[in-house]
Amino acid sequence: MDLVRQLLLKLEGIEKGPHDVLLIAGNSEEIAVEGRTSDEIYFHLTKIEEAGFLEHVGSGSMTAVTFRSLSWKGQEFLDTIRDDSIWKKTKEKAGSASYDILAAVAKAVLKNRIKSLTGLDIG
Incomplete structure (x- = not known):
């Protein structure tokens, strides 16, 4: 769960416009975590998405998730463990x-x- 928390904090901190949608891959610089592989990061990103922590904006790709913002549920969870x-x-x-x-x-x-x-x- 440490990696999930780190990724949520990093996702929240990405600077972008309110309507921008990004494709975030396991090897994206914005969410790099020292000591973690891109495969580990991508796996946890998909779990974050499956948990409903990201605002769903459509399908990503086989190697990335779509990201516009944290969902209400994701923001609430992050605020609790921040x-x-x-x-x-x-x-x-x-x-x-x-x-x-x-x-x-x-x-x-x-x-x-x-x-x-x-x-x-x-x-």
């Missing part, structure tokens, strides 16, 4: 659990942090 300390605590508690479990744990960690900082219990 903070390094929350991500670290989430991984400690959830280990290598599925996305659904990881997302639930991340939300719980974030809620606990908000409560400790503000005193508000947001459920």
